[in-house]
Amino acid sequence: MAKYELVLLGSLPDGVRARLAAVLEDAVSHYELKLPADIAIRTAVDVAQRDIHASTAVLYFGGDPTRDADLVRELERARVPVIPVVPRGSDVAAGIPEEIWAVNAFFLDTGEGAIASLCALTLESLGLLRRQRRVFVSYRRDESRAVALQLHDELSARGFDVFLDTHDILPGDQFQEMLWHRLADCDVVIMLDTKDYFASKWTTQEIGRSLAQGIHILRLVWPDHDPTRHLSLSDMIRLQPGDVGPDGRLLPQVVDAVACRAEILRSRSVASRHREIAGTLRIEVERIGGRFEGIGAHRAMSLSLPNGLALQAYPVVGVPTAELLNDVHSKAITADPKRFPCLVYDHHGIRPAWSEHLQWLDRQVKDVRAIRVFDAGWELAEWDS
Structure with missing residues (x-):
């Protein structure tokens, strides 16, 4: 029997199940799980066959609030989390059963990262991925401050908890202690890879300690800059000359691409770090x-x-x-x-x-x-x- 079950109810848009299953299958492979052996996907047709002992989450796609309403009530009584998923800009209450009006909805749009974000929400609801979405921005202040500030604001607006040294260390705190503490607690490091990035011992240490803890790195490589080879296994976005505006900020579509890539990379990063902790624990116990x-x-x-x-x-x-x-x-x-x-x-x-x-x-x-x-x-x- 599957240890995890995902139930899709309501007015499921065409193609969403297949797209979600494809992204989910890739994401859970990093946890050494497979669909459907370890994670079953059900609908109203076979939800009665679900294993009540499995970790279960429900995505209710809004549209017709009467569709599968009885199942929503039944699952709510069984204390299974039911998450409303509605088109961005729609009237949430008009499209979902009254029983889940109090639940904050996920807004599904047509953007590049929509399915990746929905997949991450699914993993969080199943207990495979923590709900905090923590990102650490590593940068040289004299080279990429404008982009660092932009990413802090833009990603925060998308629900990420973004650490930026100039914003998140309070007066009186031990600067380096707090820096390493927040680094240890992040899911992904976004590295603003500018020409003199490695000329600073602090940025060099940030990347070195990220690698030491198995934190995945998303590199934004500046135009006309040759990235260092020893980070060849990190995920990378190469910026083109037109991607950075005259004000030193990224174009909106580039920010969208960064948010999407960070969302995908987050589950891989957490999964690999989890495996390392689990493997070390097993060795210690058997020893x-x-x-x-x-x-x-x-x-x-x-x-x-x-x-x-x-x-x-x-x-x-x-x-x-x-x-x-x-x-x-x-x-x-x-x-x-x-x-x-x-x-x-x-x-x-x-x-x-x-x-x-x-x-x-x-x-x-x-x-x-x-x-x-x-x-x-x-x-x-x-x-x-």
């Missing part, structure tokens, strides 16, 4: 004589320690929070209440004050733990209850 027993919904790892203690481990990307610990605990109790839940993360780059906060949470909260993946074997070796 001390424990066993890896399988992967369940939300990419949870079932593990057992040499003393028989059963764990449900959730590798997470980025900086852990108290809210995330609570979410892990809730998911683990639903999945298998006999296994002790723990959140596993990469601590590199996280500022010391936040690490102290996590240690304090561990002392106060006894029902779930946060573990540094690179210390996992050392720490788990002393767990006896």
Whole structure:
């Protein structure tokens, strides 16, 4: 049976199912999942056959609010998330059942990134991709400040949480600590690859640490500039002379292309970092004589320690929070209440004050733990209850 199920209801536009399935299939391949074996796509015709234990999300395409309304009510009662998807510019309430009026709608347009954004929303709803859409802009102030400011504003308006050093580090904060903390918590680095980008030790360190943590890089290569070869595996957009206006800002269609590429790259980046954390955890557990027993919904790892203690481990990307610990605990109790839940993360780059906060949470909260993946074997070796 599939661990994940996506249900498409309502007035589905022609061709959208096939386009969404194609983009989704590529995205989940980076999680080592396949359609339909691991992720089933259903409609009103076969929704009754869904596995109630699978992680499920519903996309309701607006148009005729009476279409599949009974199914929406049934799924709402079962606490399955139902997300309205409506054409941009339409009257949302007029096109969807009353039961989901309170749910913020996704506006589907004809732009290049529409299906990519809808795919990302699907992955978030299924629990495969975190809901925060964090982007870090790396640039030389004297060469590309105007574009950096433009991307901050334009991508923020599209729902991204964009980090820019001049905007997001408050007076009194330790500058470098906050820089590395926000880098560790981002999904994608947008590198403004100008002629003297690597002449600064700070930008060089930003890219080096991005690579060290497996964060994917989207490079915007300036016109008439030869990009460095050691970043040949990064994703790249080559700017043409006409792509940058006389005011030093990108043309609107270029910004759209950057947003679309960042959305696609985000799921790949999070998936590869997740795999690395999961792989390291498995090695650490097996090194001390424990066993890896399988992967369940939300990419949870079932593990057992040499003393028989059963764990449900959730590798997470980025900086852990108290809210995330609570979410892990809730998911683990639903999945298998006999296994002790723990959140596993990469601590590199996280500022010391936040690490102290996590240690304090561990002392106060006894029902779930946060573990540094690179210390996992050392720490788990002393767990006896």
